[in-house]
Amino acid sequence: MSNRRNFIKTSVLGTLGASTLISCKEESKASAIAPETSVKKGSKPLIISTWNHGLPANEEAWNQLKAGKSSLDAIVAGVGIPEADPKVRSVGYGGFPDREGKVTLDACIMDSNSDCGSVSFLQNIKHPIAVAQRVLENTPHVMLTGEGALQFALEEGFKEENLLTEASEKDWKNWLEKSKYQPVINIENHDTISMLVIDENGDITGGCTTSGAAWKMHGRVGDSPIIGAGLFLDNEVGAAAATGLGEAVIRTAGSAMVVELMRQGKSPNEACKEIVERIYNKHKNHKDMEYLQVGFIAVNKNGEYGGYSLRSGFNYAVYDEENGNRMEDSKFKMTWDN
Numbered sequence: 001m002s003n004r005r006n007f008i009k010t011s012v013l014g015t016l017g018a019s020t021l022i023s024c025k026e027e028s029k030a031s032a033i034a035p036e037t038s039v040k041k042g043s044k045p046l047i048i049s050t051w052n053h054g055l056p057a058n059e060e061a062w063n064q065l066k067a068g069k070s071s072l073d074a075i076v077a078g079v080g081i082p083e084a085d086p087k088v089r090s091v092g093y094g095g096f097p098d099r100e101g102k103v104t105l106d107a108c109i110m111d112s113n114s115d116c117g118s119v120s121f122l123q124n125i126k127h128p129i130a131v132a133q134r135v136l137e138n139t140p141h142v143m144l145t146g147e148g149a150l151q152f153a154l155e156e157g158f159k160e161e162n163l164l165t166e167a168s169e170k171d172w173k174n175w176l177e178k179s180k181y182q183p184v185i186n187i188e189n190h191d192t193i194s195m196l197v198i199d200e201n202g203d204i205t206g207g208c209t210t211s212g213a214a215w216k217m218h219g220r221v222g223d224s225p226i227i228g229a230g231l232f233l234d235n236e237v238g239a240a241a242a243t244g245l246g247e248a249v250i251r252t253a254g255s256a257m258v259v260e261l262m263r264q265g266k267s268p269n270e271a272c273k274e275i276v277e278r279i280y281n282k283h284k285n286h287k288d289m290e291y292l293q294v295g296f297i298a299v300n301k302n303g304e305y306g307g308y309s310l311r312s313g314f315n316y317a318v319y320d321e322e323n324g325n326r327m328e329d330s331k332f333k334m335t336w337d338n
């Protein structure tokens with residue numbers, strides 16, 4: 001096997017071990033893979049975000065909305081909770097570092113006017129989503145990256161701090177000693193946190209933040225800060241956001257395609273499912289396929305929402321007035337033992 005093959009294989013293993021691998025042994029394969037027949041609809045305002053760390057993120061975002069804050073501010077405050085939580089190992093402070101021991105962060109945010117802000121390959125700033133908001137509000141650009149993003153953050157009053165926690169540094173040093181990736185199935189269910197918000201007026205806002213793939217090459221950027229890949233919205237139609245292996249999402253402009261399918265009349269769940277199927281068909285003979293996981297969440301202007309993933313294990317948090325804050329399991333195409 002070539003060095004490139006080994007690198008890609010182990011890189012994806014490292015990513016999934018630190019993020020998206022979850023148990024599917026207790027699930028009923030038949031019921032879990034069965035097509036979604038009902039359309040889920042929540043009351044407005046509505047918040048939907050990825051993974052279990054979406055629960056505290058939703059809670060904070062909801063409180064911000066109820067306090068009269070804008071949807072942008074609510075998203076920044078909401079996803080800022082996992083960004084600052086060292087126990088969430090793939091978002092912000094405490095995230096797994098790259099192979100050089102550097103924690104590098106990506107984030108983007110988008111409002112109902114289609115104005116965007118994004119940062120990529122940002123180091124030493126705990127809340128990249130807040131910097132992305134400043135890019136949207138205070139610059140003529142969409143994306144700033146690397147040293148330029150850091151310089152901008154410092155000029156905006158953000159403070160540099162070490163984001164590599166003792167736990168992440170220990171894990172990184174263990175990885176250096178073993179020189180191989182070992183997925184920790186059934187333990188970690190963390191990944192990018194993406195959040196979509198519909199306010200009381202029906203206007204839509206979205207955000208995405210992550211520390212990216214564990215042990216990635218220094219300089220690697222995933223889908224999370226890329227408008228159209230990790231996040232996309234059209235306030236006349238709806239919004240979508242992604243989680244999982246960013247390279248697969250980038251190759252297919254995943255979130256933008258979900259929104260376009262909703263424009264054609266598909267429900268959020270149907271649109272997510274179709275793009276997951278497209279990713280599967282594009283990657284079924286790809287070198288990444290053995291370890292590939294991708295999931296999408298989506299909402300439309302009617303307050304309908306949904307999610308779908310390639311493999312089992314993906315879930316998302318939903319908050320509305322009628323049903324409160326809860327976790328919902330996503331339908332999926334295949335289990336990890338397929």
